[in-house]
Amino acid sequence: MQDFVSTRRLFLQRGMALLAVTPTIPTFLDQTVIGLLQQNDGSRVQAPTGKDGKILVVVQLSGGNDGLNTVSPYADDVYRRARGNLAHAADRVHKLNNYLGLAPNLPYFKELYDQGRMSVINGVGYPNPNRSHFRSMDIWHSAYPEKEVVTSGWLGRFFDNTCVGNDPHVGVSIGEQLPLSMKGERISPLAFERAESYRYTGKDAERYKDLNHDDAMVSAAAPSTRPVGAGRVVAGPKKKAEPVTSGAQLDFLHRTAMDAQVSSDDILRMTKQFAPAGQYPNTEFGNGLRTIAAMIAGGLPTRVYYVSLGGFDTHANQAPRHAQLMQELNNGIQAFWTDIRKQENEERVLMMSFSEFGRRVDVNASSGTDHGAAAPMFLMGPRVKAGLAGRHPSLTDLDQGDLKFSTDFRNVYATVLQNWLDTPSRPILGQQFATMNLVKG
Amino acid sequence: MARPLHPQLLPFITSEGDAWDDLKAAHLLQRAGFGGTPAELAKVRQMGMEKAVDWLLDFPEAPIDEIQPGGGPDLSSIEGYPKNFNEQRKLFQGKTDQERMRLRQELQRGNREAMGKTMGWWMERMANGPYPMHEKLVLFWHGHFTTGAQEERRASLMWQQNELHRRMAAGNFREYVRQISRDPAMLDYLNNSQNKKEHPNENYARELMELFTLGRDQYTENDIKEAARAFTGWAHDGDEYIFRARDHDAGVKTFQGRTGNFNGDDVIEIILQNKACAPYIAGRLWNYFAFEPAEGDKEMLESLGNVMRENGWEMRPLLRTLLTSRAFYSPRAMGTQIKSPIQLVVGTVRMLDLDFPAFRLLHSQLNQMGQVPLAPPNVKGWPGGRLWINTSTLFVRYNTGVWLTGGEIPALIASRRGGAERTVKRADRREAEQNGGVVLRPEIAALDTPEQVADYWVRRLIQRPVEAEKIKTLAASLGGNAKNEAAVKKMIQLIVSMPDYQLC
Numbered sequence: 001m002q003d004f005v006s007t008r009r010l011f012l013q014r015g016m017a018l019l020a021v022t023p024t025i026p027t028f029l030d031q032t033v034i035g036l037l038q039q040n041d042g043s044r045v046q047a048p049t050g051k052d053g054k055i056l057v058v059v060q061l062s063g064g065n066d067g068l069n070t071v072s073p074y075a076d077d078v079y080r081r082a083r084g085n086l087a088h089a090a091d092r093v094h095k096l097n098n099y100l101g102l103a104p105n106l107p108y109f110k111e112l113y114d115q116g117r118m119s120v121i122n123g124v125g126y127p128n129p130n131r132s133h134f135r136s137m138d139i140w141h142s143a144y145p146e147k148e149v150v151t152s153g154w155l156g157r158f159f160d161n162t163c164v165g166n167d168p169h170v171g172v173s174i175g176e177q178l179p180l181s182m183k184g185e186r187i188s189p190l191a192f193e194r195a196e197s198y199r200y201t202g203k204d205a206e207r208y209k210d211l212n213h214d215d216a217m218v219s220a221a222a223p224s225t226r227p228v229g230a231g232r233v234v235a236g237p238k239k240k241a242e243p244v245t246s247g248a249q250l251d252f253l254h255r256t257a258m259d260a261q262v263s264s265d266d267i268l269r270m271t272k273q274f275a276p277a278g279q280y281p282n283t284e285f286g287n288g289l290r291t292i293a294a295m296i297a298g299g300l301p302t303r304v305y306y307v308s309l310g311g312f313d314t315h316a317n318q319a320p321r322h323a324q325l326m327q328e329l330n331n332g333i334q335a336f337w338t339d340i341r342k343q344e345n346e347e348r349v350l351m352m353s354f355s356e357f358g359r360r361v362d363v364n365a366s367s368g369t370d371h372g373a374a375a376p377m378f379l380m381g382p383r384v385k386a387g388l389a390g391r392h393p394s395l396t397d398l399d400q401g402d403l404k405f406s407t408d409f410r411n412v413y414a415t416v417l418q419n420w421l422d423t424p425s426r427p428i429l430g431q432q433f434a435t436m437n438l439v440k441g
Numbered sequence: 442m443a444r445p446l447h448p449q450l451l452p453f454i455t456s457e458g459d460a461w462d463d464l465k466a467a468h469l470l471q472r473a474g475f476g477g478t479p480a481e482l483a484k485v486r487q488m489g490m491e492k493a494v495d496w497l498l499d500f501p502e503a504p505i506d507e508i509q510p511g512g513g514p515d516l517s518s519i520e521g522y523p524k525n526f527n528e529q530r531k532l533f534q535g536k537t538d539q540e541r542m543r544l545r546q547e548l549q550r551g552n553r554e555a556m557g558k559t560m561g562w563w564m565e566r567m568a569n570g571p572y573p574m575h576e577k578l579v580l581f582w583h584g585h586f587t588t589g590a591q592e593e594r595r596a597s598l599m600w601q602q603n604e605l606h607r608r609m610a611a612g613n614f615r616e617y618v619r620q621i622s623r624d625p626a627m628l629d630y631l632n633n634s635q636n637k638k639e640h641p642n643e644n645y646a647r648e649l650m651e652l653f654t655l656g657r658d659q660y661t662e663n664d665i666k667e668a669a670r671a672f673t674g675w676a677h678d679g680d681e682y683i684f685r686a687r688d689h690d691a692g693v694k695t696f697q698g699r700t701g702n703f704n705g706d707d708v709i710e711i712i713l714q715n716k717a718c719a720p721y722i723a724g725r726l727w728n729y730f731a732f733e734p735a736e737g738d739k740e741m742l743e744s745l746g747n748v749m750r751e752n753g754w755e756m757r758p759l760l761r762t763l764l765t766s767r768a769f770y771s772p773r774a775m776g777t778q779i780k781s782p783i784q785l786v787v788g789t790v791r792m793l794d795l796d797f798p799a800f801r802l803l804h805s806q807l808n809q810m811g812q813v814p815l816a817p818p819n820v821k822g823w824p825g826g827r828l829w830i831n832t833s834t835l836f837v838r839y840n841t842g843v844w845l846t847g848g849e850i851p852a853l854i855a856s857r858r859g860g861a862e863r864t865v866k867r868a869d870r871r872e873a874e875q876n877g878g879v880v881l882r883p884e885i886a887a888l889d890t891p892e893q894v895a896d897y898w899v900r901r902l903i904q905r906p907v908e909a910e911k912i913k914t915l916a917a918s919l920g921g922n923a924k925n926e927a928a929v930k931k932m933i934q935l936i937v938s939m940p941d942y943q944l945c
Contacts, residue, residue: 134591148644149820168832176809178833180818188831193809200836201851202843202934210914211939244732246776246905246944252827253779253835253940260832316542365538 054420055345057292057305058155059333059353059378060179063312064133067358067375067403069322071120074101078395082361086319086369096120096388105326108334109378116386118378119438121412123393125374125405129357133313133371136356141181143410143429154413155304156184157428158421163187163303169263172295173306174288182306189304190263193284195271195291199264212257214250270298277342278335281328285309289332293339296349303421312355316366333380350420350439351380354409360401374405377412383420383440390436411436443751447744449768453490461490467904468775471945472730473497473764474573476788479901494764498757500572502612504604513604514562518554519596525679555596560814561800563603564783568790568797578610578760579603580783581729583815584822586621586653588630590815597680598626599815614722615754618654618709625677631820634676636669637688643669646708648820654712656721660697667694672705713754719746723759730763731774733826741768776905779829780945782810785838788945789845789937792902802850809837830943842937847930891916894923898933903941911939 073079074090075098093101094110100120102109112118126145130136142150152160155171159182163170171182171189178191192198202208274294280286288307295302309329314321333351340346358375374393393403414425414433419441426432455461466485470477474497477485485493505513523529533541567576583606590599602624609617621627622645628634631645646668650660660668674689675682694703697711712718723745724734734742749759763769780788786807790797807813811834817823830838840851888894895915899907918935919928936942 132592149648151819151821151824176805177811188828190831191809191833197840197851198833198836200938201840202848202938203931204918204935207914207918207935208839208938211911211935244777245772249777249779249944250940253830253943256830256832256835257940260835263832264836364542366542 053301053303053348054422055296055303055305055349056416056421057307057336057349057351058181059329059351060306060308061312061329061353061355062133062137062308062310063314063355064136064357064359064371065312065325065355065375066314066318066322066369067355067372068361069318070103070106070326071096071122071376072101072103073099073392073395075099076395078361082363082395084363085367086363100388100392103323103326105323106330108330108337112337112380113386117382117384118380119384119386120388121377121379121407121436121438122388122390123374123403123406124354124377124390124409124412125357125403126408126410127405129373129399129402129405131357131371131373133356138180140354140356140409141179143413150180151183152185153179153181153183154417154428155182155306156180156187156189158304158417158423159187159189160184161427162421162423167301168259169300169302171304171306172292172300172302174284174291175306175308179306179308182304194287195267195294198267200261209261212254212261214254266298267295267300270294270300273298276335276339278338279331280335281331283328283332285328286332286335289336290339293336293343296340296345297343314359314368315364315370316368318363318368337380346382349381350383350416351378352412352416353378353380358403361395361398361403362401373399373402375403377409379412379416379438385438385440389438407436408433412438415439444744444747446748446762447741449738449741449771450744450748450762450766452765453767453770461486463900464775464905465490465770466493468770468945469493469497469764470573471784471788471904472769472774472778474577475567475784476792476904476945478792478794482904490765494761497574497764498611498760500575500611502608502610504608506604514555514559514600516555516558516596516600518551518558522548522551522597523679524597525681529679549594552594552596556590556594556599556815557800557804559596559600559603560590560804560816561797563814564787564800564803565797567783567787573791575607575610579606580814581726582606582610582617584817585725586617586624586627587817587820587822588624588626589817589819590813593626593629595626598629601680602626603815611757611760613754614749614756615709615713618649618713619706621653622649622672622705622709623675623677623682625680625682628675628677628682633672636673636675637685638670638673638690639688641666641669641673641690645669645672649708650712652821654721655715655717659715659717664696667696667703668708670694671696671703671708675705719743719750722746723749726759726763728825731766731769732777776944778945779826780943781823781825781829782807782812782834782838783814784945785810785943786841786845789842789902793846793933795845798845806837806841806844806851810834810841835943838943839938842942843934846933846937848934888923891919891921891923894919894929895932898929898936902933902936903939904945905941907939907941911941 068079068083069086069088072088072093074088074093074095080087088101088104090101092104094104094107095101096113109118113120126139128145130139138150139145141153143154144150159170166187168188168190170187173179173182173189173191174193175191176193178189182189182191200208271291271294274297276290276293278293280290285307292305292307295305309325309332311321311325337346340349354377355375357371357373359369359372361372364370390407393406395403397404410429410433414429415435415438417423417425417428418435419439463482463486466482467477469490470481470485473494488496501508523532533544536544563576567573567580570576583603588599588602593599605620605624609620631648632642633645636642636645643665647665649668650665651657670690670692671694674685674687676685676688677683691702693700696703696708697715699711701707720742723742727734727742727745745759745762748762749756752758768774786803789795804813811829812823844850888897892912895912899912899915915932915935918932919925922928
């Protein structure tokens with residue numbers, strides 16, 4: 001199999017003996033070895049083969065996706081009246097029941113639904129909804145609606161709490177910057193826009209490697225890539241804080257550089273070797289999903305992948321734009337699952353979509369919709385308890401013109417954490433939220 | 442009476458084997474600026490420490506329009522924009538919904554453009570302006586009294602705040618806190634605009650104490666509630682601070698053990714009297730300029746804080762003490778700081794005397810490295826230190842360095858390799874192609890051997906000794922020809938791709 005995997009296995013087999021004689025192995029590998037020797041709960045550590053751990057793929061719909069035109073109450077007169085020309089006609093939606101139907105451009109979603117591979121969770125939101133994109137996105141990312149200052153996200157805290165060692169590959173986000181949701185206090189997952197840019201682009205790559213490789217580095221005394229003063233360590237002995245010297249900083253940088261090189265080589269190889277079976281849209285979103293499928297195929301030991309589709313802030317002339325976005329979403333996800341199924345990785349993958357808010361019930365004067373509140377979430381995968389979940393909000397009992405939420409998003413997070421990622425949700429979400437019946441046992 | 446300084450804060454005195462040398466001059470210029478040019482290095486070395494520090498701290502306490510009339514950013518895209526609520530109302534009066542929508546979008550577009558211009562202007566001033574220490578302080582305060590361009594969309598307010606930082610950068614801390622508490626962008630960012638007698642909003646009161654002046658554990662939740670009441674009615678109308686008496690809670694408050702009919706200024710005064718305040722600010726500055734303080738540095742920071750208190754909260758004496766102290770030139774400080782992305786970019790441009798790159802392209806690189814000016818991630822500002830570095834950001838830092846020193850533009854490389862031409866923004870592509878990369882002007886005339894050339898550029902860029910093995914590798918990259926300009930350029934690209942270059 002892949003070098004990356006076999007290298008990891010090699011380290012795991014030889015353990016500490018290897019550490020002693022190989023001073024320059026990347027930090028996240030030796031940290032993992034140390035971690036495995038110290039761990040007390042092996043079930044939470046991604047298995048070294050990269051083939052048997054569960055994977056969560058998060059799809060973020062940025063800008064506030066119009067929930068009512070994604071999962072439409074087509075049979076409701078209030079919907080028709082409120083939305084006027086924007087309302088999907090009853091004969092064009094993909095009917096889920098005699099009240100709700102999927103947007104006309106989501107035929108693959110309907111397929112998944114009929115196959116028992118998709119759950120539609122209606123009316124998801126949180127108390128006192130915020131209508132600012134940034135603030136509301138922060139709330140979904142941090143899962144702390146009441147806190148103004150948040151420096152970590154729910155997935156970041158999942159990594160902090162459950163992943164031993166410092167392997168950045170526990171999470172991979174496609175995009176310029178790591179989203180808040182993936183930021184931990186201790187672990188810093190990978191983030192890149194394109195796999196092709198996750199590498200050194202200078203001309204003299206050989207000498208670059210020489211200059212970033214330090215033979216003299218002694219592993220026993222080497223610093224970890226754990227940031228100094230960056231929160232508690234879950235595993236491993238507590239070290240006394242020592243003043244940081246220039247040499248220690250250089251060692252840290254050398255080791256990160258070597259980690260980066262190994263990681264970059266692996267990911268580039270995986271994406272290059274990957275021959276997709278699915279037809280991905282030629283967009284950032286499509287490329288992101290293709291890259292994720294490649295990394296899953298390559299056996300990267302990643303628990304959470306993150307990808308975004310933007311442009312949902314449809315204040316004016318919404319119909320053509322939203323239709324196009326639904327199509328891109330549909331086609332991207334179809335291509336992704338086609339590949340995952342072909343790879344026989346389907347059973348390992350759960351996909352979850354969300355947006356920072358839905359949109360106002362009434363259409364505005366520019367044939368668009370303004371920022372709203374509650375909206376549906378999708379969960380996809382063969383292990384999903386398929387069907388409709390959550391109560392669809394009333395179109396007449398509104399809060400300042402917006403739908404009232406019936407399911408707190410943190411109930412969904414708690415479910416994904418406990419029933420899919422097999423980890424207690426309370427330490428991550430700050431309190432115990434009831435889980436929902438969304439994942440098959 | 443002035444108390445004696447902590448021993449670590451006594452002036453560094455030249456002694457045998459520990460002279461005022463190139464290393465220390467370079468250290469001072471890196472930390473109290475963005476890295477020295479050869480001319481500045483020679484000057485500071487020759488001046489000696491005391492004079493050099495005085496020189497660096499000698500900048501006018503004034504906004505740009507006074508220092509250099511018309512020298513500010515190009516804000517023409519927001520010219521004539523409404524300056525207050527009344528103007529705003531008039532502008533929208535009698536318009537249809539459609540027209541209003543279009544107008545709003547137009548205003549937004551202008552603001553976005555002006556915001557970008559301000560960011561680019563500021564970085565260019567750091568790189569080429571006359572007072573690097575001034576801008577270094579503005580950057581510090583921007584990350585301390587934080588406001589983010591993600592939330593504050595009005596470019597005029599972000600620019601106004603930037604000028605406030607410039608006016609107060611090394612001034613009086615008491616006055617600074619009073620002014621930042623009235624700054625419109627701040628009033629928006631921490632919701633004091635919504636802090637009203639009937640519905641107090643505690644956000645500003647909390648951060649004022651937790652992040653801006655005292656640090657944790659110095660106040661109670663009740664102190665926050667009472668302080669918030671004191672700040673009710675502090676609001677702004679467009680670009681101007683206003684006090685809305687109607688929204689102000691004039692009742693009696695109990696704050697930090699004292700009772701009275703306090704307003705915001707009274708609360709600030711009581712905070713300043715808390716013994717934790719001066720050492721807290723001293724610690725923040727110490728962390729930014731010298732190194733991350735440890736538990737054992739408590740007394741040193743108290744002593745440094747006293748320097749500010751004893752000088753009536755004037756900050757220049759504190760800064761002077763900091764930059765001349767023994768601890769500042771100790772091994773804990775020298776070469777131990779991981780450059781912030783802004784330090785990395787500005788320093789590269791400055792030390793190599795490069796043309797400042799198109800900000801449009803730079804923005805994406807800065808975003809990937811985790812530091813866009815005017816846009817800190819949250820109210821805590823930028824985390825810094827080792828948190829700047831991970832396997833993703835390290836590549837971006839290296840690749841940005843390579844680009845600035847004449848290599849290819851990262852966005853274009855990515856698009857070519859990925860076959861995803863469409864994903865590169867068209868405007869970026871156009872700009873990049875016109876720009877054609879940055880021109881480097883290497884000075885290689887007087888150097889004979891490849892080792893000399895390598896040594897020269899390491900001294901110029903890293904400004905600290907590196908392993909002999911690395912010099913050999915760099916020299917070898919020249920292929921035996923010390924005079925080959927193209928090869929020298931490539932060698933410089935290797936230097937900025939070294940771990941050593943990430944530190945200052």
